[in-house]
Every structure is written in structure tokens, then in C-alpha cells.
Amino acid sequence: MYVRGDPVNKSTLISMAVVRRLPKYYRYLGELLRRDIDRISSKELSEKIGFTASQIRQDLNNFGDFGQQGYGYNVKELHREISKILGLNKEYNTVIVGAGNLGQALANYSGFSKQGFHLKGIFDKNPKLIGIRINDVEIKDIDMLPEFIENNSIDIGILCLPKDSAQEVANVFIEKKVPGIWNFAPTDLEVPEAISVENVHLSESLMVLSYRLNEANLLDESK
Amino acid sequence: MYVRGDPVNKSTLISMAVVRRLPKYYRYLGELLRRDIDRISSKELSEKIGFTASQIRQDLNNFGDFGQQGYGYNVKELHREISKILGLNKEYNTVIVGAGNLGQALANYSGFSKQGFHLKGIFDKNPKLIGIRINDVEIKDIDMLPEFIENNSIDIGILCLPKDSAQEVANVFIEKKVPGIWNFAPTDLEVPEAISVENVHLSESLMVLSYRLNEANLLDESK
DNA sequence: ATAACCATGTTTATATATTAACATGAAAGT
């Protein structure tokens, strides 16, 4: 389990560019594993995954010497190593706050549980939702959240609320020392250093798509 | 409307690093607008948004000279300009394919429609779902998709399916020349140059969070 | 057993992105 306050060795801190590629390695290696392929070179992986072989070797080498000269990487071993690096060998207790459409959709998704992310509670302030069971978890009144966190050692708080109430609930997470926040609210949360926030800003993602649909015209006009 | 085939002037192509910051500018400017603030300098905006003032000026200057020396930027004007850059002054017709939890959640979200993204159709292959109405749109059989796209000039296809069928449906989008794909399926789609894919890989996002929860320990061990 | 090849980890070079510096000229103050 993650212990806050541990000093992070800044000199060896891995850049986010690298970290965001790790899940993709993990996914491709998982596919190779299912296809019973037991070895792969950075060159072969490069052709499948679309990164350069050089980048793959550099990325992996941040975490250890997983390969072997003249052979490449053992798929099973590398898959397991990356899984460990990503912390997927551990279990996490989560709560969802905000039981609207998105909150319910995430609650219903069984894939997270398979990866070790266990939904312990769902909270909302809407009386009409309270009491409803989603995926075997009952929606509780948001007033119960602080106590619930204390009693269930929650590792990740998932925010699926409108932006106005998001910081308020984030403050509860901070207060109760929940180390990770998965934020779907369209706002930038203010949290202390020790707490990690991962944002999923759907509108922003859609805007980027919309930008690209118009990019050609945009650049045309500017000339 | 976006016209495919237009040549993109590669020399002025804006980097994705810049593009991904634009929605955030748009959001903060929107907030200033609601608070009736009519001017802002790059320095002030820098303090709110967390980018350096220099970066803000460089980013904006990619698209035009929106500011004025000694004054700063007119909030209303800049907001409108960025909205145009992002293509938010236009309307888009969308379809959702995959009416599971996530597909339904996106269909129910009214915010997209307010921004000009109009849901025209929802498709699924599950007979139990076909016929159900979500947010005034009836779920149709996926077999109807190609014809529907032709008759409704669809700009954006939203994929909310398991990874196995995602490429198959993407091929329909490609065939029918849908210019944009918003992909929630946990796979990398293969599409021609002319088509833009914006991925939302929720599991990968969660893995990045999980990585960071363990980062301190990880770096500890490696020493 | 030996030679040819392969593919790693690592170093060096290049490209990209970010930050700092600065000249220009408008805004605000006296």
C-alpha cells in the first residue's frame, strides 16, 4: 500500500510522457500473451505499437533490465513487470461520488474490479437515488462519505459530479487522506502535493476532436 | 463544415501539446466571462491556470494577435476566438455505437448538445436494447448504421463498444466517410490519414493513477 | 567450436517544447 510522506527521489522521477505509454505496453503485451507468443524484440513491438524501437528500449530501461541481448524480451515476464510498475499487482478500494449517468456507468463496469479496483461505495446527495443498488453497491447519502472513508480504507475517490461541488468533495478526500482522485468533473482540483489527481475531461477531449476536424480549414484561412 | 481532402499546410501545423491546452483556456475564459471580468493579462491568467505567462502568449500567438500591449486580452473576444479555433461555432451530428452503460451515459449527457454536438442516433446489436429511447433518441439495430450515416450527414462517430467489435464499426465510419471518431474502446483503431481519432482510454487513465500511487515506493526500491 | 547475426542497454545527436529576455508601443498617472 502506498504510504504518503515517503520522499520521492526527484533525480529518478519518470516523466509523464513515459508513464502514459506504460499502459499501452501493458495492453499489447497482454494481447501477445493471449496469443501464446513468448518472446518479442523492441523492433517487432515497435511495428505493432507504433513507437520507435529506440523509445521502447529507453522507456523500459527506466525501470530495469528486462531484456536479453540477441533474444529480446520475454513477453510473460515483461507483462508481469509492467503490471508491477503500474501497481496492478495490488488491490485498491474505491468510492464513486456522484451517481448520475457517468457515475452509474463506471459503477456498472466490471472491468475495473478484475484489475483490482474494488468499488466499496457510491454516494450522492439526491434523495431519489439514495438506496438504489448499482452492481451490488447501495447508493448512500453523501453525508456518510467521511465516516465511510475512515472505515473502509479508501485508496481512490472517483468524482463524477458537476464542477461546483467537485472541490468540496475533493476536500473531504484530502481531509480523510485518500491518496488518489480520479476526477471526471470539468474543473481543476486544488490538492496538496501528496495527493495524485488524474483528470478525465471529456468535454476537453471532444473539443480537441472538433479542433482537428476544422484544422485544415483553419490553417487554410490563416495563410 | 469540414471538407476532407483539403491540403494541410504542414509548416504551420500546431503541435498537439498546444492544442490540448486550448480547451483549458476556453474554460477559464468562460469562467472570467461569467464573472463579468472584461480584461486579463497573460500574467494574471498564468496565476489562475497554472501555465507560465510566456507559454500562454506563445500558445495564443499561434493563432493570431489577440492581445494589446499595455492592456492584455479582452476576455470576451479571446473566448470567442478560441471557440472558433476549437470549431465550437459549428454544429456537429453524432452517433453513438454501443448502448451499454457508457454509451447511455454519454447519450444522456445534455452538455454536449449545448456545445453544438447533436446526438442523431444510437446503435447496438443487442435486441433487448433496440427500441429503447434514451434522451429522445431510439436505439436502433447496428445493421441500420451505414444507411443512417448516409442520410444524416454524421460528423462524429462515438465508439462505446468492447474492443473486439470496435475496428469493425470504425470501418463503417471510414467507408461512409465520417471524419471524426471519438473512441472509448480500449484499442488503437487503424484509420486513414484524413480521419481523426480521439481516444478516451479509461483503463489506461486509471492505471496512470495507480502508477502514481505507487511511485514513491517504486523509486525507493530501485535505489 | 566457430562465425554470423541479433538485439539489448547506453551514449550521442537531433528535434521539440518550455521558459526567459527584450524591443515595441499602448495605457495610465501626474
Add this chain to the structure above:
DNA sequence: ACTTTCATGTTAATATATAAACATGGTTAT
């Protein structure tokens, strides 16, 4: 009216990220 301040757009410097090059040593084939 004149001076000072401000804040832009832009250029220069720095930092980061990506790609190429290469020495080492294991693997495979003969």
C-alpha cells in the same frame, strides 16, 4: 503633454523528449 508603467508579440536560451548510433555479449546456425 510627458513620463512611467505595463504587457504584448517575438526572439533567444534552456530544458525535455525522441531518434539514431554503437559497443557488448547472448543466440542461432553450420
